[in-house]
Amino acid sequence: MNVNEPRKIRRAGAGRATGLSVLFFVLSAMPWVAAGTPNASALTLVVIVNAERPEAEITSSDLRRIFTGEQKFWSDSRRIQPILPPTNQGEAEVWFLKSALHQPERDFKQEWDGKIFRGEATAAPVRTADESSAVRGVVFHKNAVAVVEKESLRSVPADLMRGVKILRVDGKTPGEKGYPLM
Numbered sequence: 816m817n818v819n820e821p822r823k824i825r826r827a828g829a830g831r832a833t834g835l836s837v838l839f840f841v842l843s844a845m846p847w848v849a850a851g852t853p854n855a856s857a858l859t860l861v862v863i864v865n866a867e868r869p870e871a872e873i874t875s876s877d878l879r880r881i882f883t884g885e886q887k888f889w890s891d892s893r894r895i896q897p898i899l900p901p902t903n904q905g906e907a908e909v910w911f912l913k914s915a916l917h918q919p920e921r922d923f924k925q926e927w928d929g930k931i932f933r934g935e936a937t938a939a940p941v942r943t944a945d946e947s948s949a950v951r952g953v954v955f956h957k958n959a960v961a962v963v964e965k966e967s968l969r970s971v972p973a974d975l976m977r978g979v980k981i982l983r984v985d986g987k988t989p990g991e992k993g994y995p996l997m
Contacts, residue, residue, distance in 0.1 A: 858907055859965040860900065860915075860996040861989050862982045863950065865957045872983035873960075875995050879916050881960060883926065884936050889958060897940035898952050898961035907964045908942075915962075915996060947971050954978035962996075965989050 862873055869891070880886035882897050889895055900907040912923050927939035941959075943949040946967040953959045954975060968976065987994040 858910055858997070859989050859994070860907060860911055860962050861965045861968070862984055862996070863953050863961050863963060863979045864982060865953050865959065866978050866980045867957055868980070870982060871980075872986060875915065875985050878962075878984065882916055882940055882962075883918075884930050887936075893958045896952075896956050896959040898949050898959055899940045899942050900962050900964065901943045901945050901949050901967075903945050907962075911962055911996075947975060950975045950979055 862878060864870055868889070870889070877886060881895055882899070887894060900911050902908070909920055912918050912920050916923065918926070924939075927936065930936040931939065941952060943952060943961075946963055947970070949961045949963050950968070950971050953961050981989065984995050985993075989996070
């Protein structure tokens with residue numbers, strides 16, 4: 816806008832109908848948006864590893880230690896490759912970081928950046944784009960461990976799912992009363 820041009824003055828209330836129309840449209844679209852967004856309280860996360868790994872369960876504290884970089888090796892001395900919930904499950908990742916790791920995403924990222932900068936780690940946990948990529952990562956990287964939303968595994972091809980197994984967490988299976996990742 817040229818400073819020498821006169822300003823257009825809008826009278827009060829002008830554009831109110833348009834504003835109300837936009838508000839109505841946004842509010843009327845909310846049920847569809849909410850229906851497609853997972854509710855964090857309804858999420859059930861599962862921990863998967865390669866089907867050839869000997870582990871059948873993991874503790875919450877070991878899971879936390881793995882994803883914070885404190886535990887780097889499996890009991891057989893093989894380096895663990897942690898895989899976070901896929902990025903298309905944004906709410907799942909945030910919930911996992913807050914509930915299981917007790918860290919907001921920003922702190923988690925800063926902690927890993929610091930570990931890499933200090934030479935304590937070479938890379939942060941892997942982030943994949945979707946469930947199939949997370950499962951594929953576990954199938955092809957025999958020492959990987961991934962956390963994914965249980966229901967999302969239904970969209971993963973069966974031939975990929977045969978290469979992984981779901982671990983019990985703190986002795987509980989997903990859906991069982993007291994399962995810590997629900």
